[in-house]
Amino acid sequence: MKGKRYTEQQILDILGQLDAGTPISDLTRLHGVASATIYRWKAKYGGMTKEETRKFRQLEVENQRLKKLVADLSLDNVMLKEVVGPKVVTPGMTSQAQTSLKRQMVTFLQEAFPVSERRACRVLGFSRTTQKRKSPKRVKDQLLVERLRSLARQRPRFGYRRLHLLLSREGQAVNHKRIYRIYRAEGLAVRRKERRKLSVGERQQKPVVSAPNQRWSLDFMSDQLASGRRFRVLNVVDDFTRECLVMQVGTSITGHDVVHALEAVVRFRGAPQGITTDNGPEFAGKALDLWTHERGITHHFIRPGKPVENACIESFNGRVRDECLNLHWFQSLEQARLILSIWREDYNDVRPHTSLNGRTPNEFARLEEAG
Missing domain, CATH: 3.30.420.10 (Ribonuclease H-like superfamily/Ribonuclease H)
Known part of the structure; x- marks a missing residue:
């Protein structure tokens, strides 16, 4: 049978009866508790008032909270040390590679430490949507990526705008911003030499041409x-x-x-x-x-x-x-x-x-x- 749980107020009342001269044998019979429990209560709460008991309880709760906070911080530091190394996300990585690496790190912390997915993401500073969302594989996107790669191999010095024009000629109605996103994700960007800016004087304006052979x-x-x-x-x-x-x-x-x-x-x-x-x-x-x-x-x-x-x-x-x-x-x-x-x-x-x-x-x- 499960024992009865006494509140601090009830415990202080029982101890008050003991201080008033009531024998312990009568208290154990009256309240249904063992004498050892009454002695333990007396060692813990003996001589304390109700206000002192309330403050003592608050201190115990605060102490437990601080202990848990310190333990959590220590565990967070240990987990971060386990994954310390090169930068997780670098500018040269594609978005798919970044997402895959983040998921691997979260899974590693869950397996190495008894923590939830939510806490692992919080420690690493990742959004949980990165772990949950599964990007669908689109056949249409894959065909577009392959065609864009093919055109980029044929014309390695063309930027995404000219490649977009070539795709439009083939009948693919694709927004240029989508082409740019795939173009950057596949690492097809053309490296251009930065030109030094020079101060120029007044230029001579040539007549505007309006027809062939002018x-x-x-x-x-x-x-x-x-x-x-x-x-x-x-x-x-x-x-x-x-x-x-x-x-x-x-x-x-x-x-x-x-x-x-x-x-x-x-x-x-x-x-x-x-x-x-x-x-x-x-x-x-x-x-x-x-x-x-x-x-x-x-x-x-x-x-x-x-x-x-x-x-x-x-x-x-x-x-x-x-x-x-x-x-x-x-x-x-x-x-x-x-x-x-x-x-x-x-x-x-x-x-x-x-x-x-x-x-x-x-x-x-x-x-x-x-x-």
């Missing part, structure tokens, strides 16, 4: 073969349609070679109203000057040391360098001509251009002719 931009690039032999590339771009009209490769390109290359384009496309070049000897020589005079073409030279005044061709050169020249190791001049020719066709017919609302240069030129 202005062509010309410039040279330089690279080398595997043997160390240098070669040059003559680039010609239409400033309005962004079409690449010429990419001529050679170890030595003279002013006469520039004229022959331009004349070949003029035969099927027509002559431009003006051309913009730097002050290189091939452009400033007599051959190009005579040709522009006979064709009635305005030849504009940028100021020395101001390539920003020919920004269209400089931007094109940057794309050629980043997406073609830096990705290939040319064994011969013929190989360089072939690769650059293929890249030029891809640039004009396939590569989306952000300044043309995602269209290719040739597509934009056809729309302008039709409109």
Whole structure:
């Protein structure tokens, strides 16, 4: 039979009767308690008033609470020492890897210590939703990830915006922010070199072009073969349609070679109203000057040391360098001509251009002719 539990008030009343002269044998019979229990009560509460007994009880409760708090803190410290080491979450980790690592740490603490999942998450500073939520595997997302990886392998220097344009052409109506999330999670981000900011003076504003063949931009690039032999590339771009009209490769390109290359384009496309070049000897020589005079073409030279005044061709050169020249190791001049020719066709017919609302240069030129 379960014994009766006495309150402190009842215990003090019984001890008061004992102090008044009532024999212990009568008290044990009257209240149904053993004499040893009465002696134990007397040792604990003897001579205490009701107020002192209440304060004593409060101190006991507070002492138990403090002991439990110290024990909990000690256990928390021990658990943290068990998982101490490198940072749990780093910027380079994908979200799936971060979630998996957090779940493993919580499970480890639950197995190594007699603690609940709630306490393990609290000690580690993790949200319980991380442990509970199971992200469903979406077949549609997996197909999108695989296609995005494939496009990124084919075009390693394309950012997520151009990859999004390529996916849109394939009929995948996906929000660009979702593409960016997958792009970052899969580690496909393109590392770009930070450019040093320079103070610039007042720039000369060129007339705005509004139709094809109003202005062509010309410039040279330089690279080398595997043997160390240098070669040059003559680039010609239409400033309005962004079409690449010429990419001529050679170890030595003279002013006469520039004229022959331009004349070949003029035969099927027509002559431009003006051309913009730097002050290189091939452009400033007599051959190009005579040709522009006979064709009635305005030849504009940028100021020395101001390539920003020919920004269209400089931007094109940057794309050629980043997406073609830096990705290939040319064994011969013929190989360089072939690769650059293929890249030029891809640039004009396939590569989306952000300044043309995602269209290719040739597509934009056809729309302008039709409109």
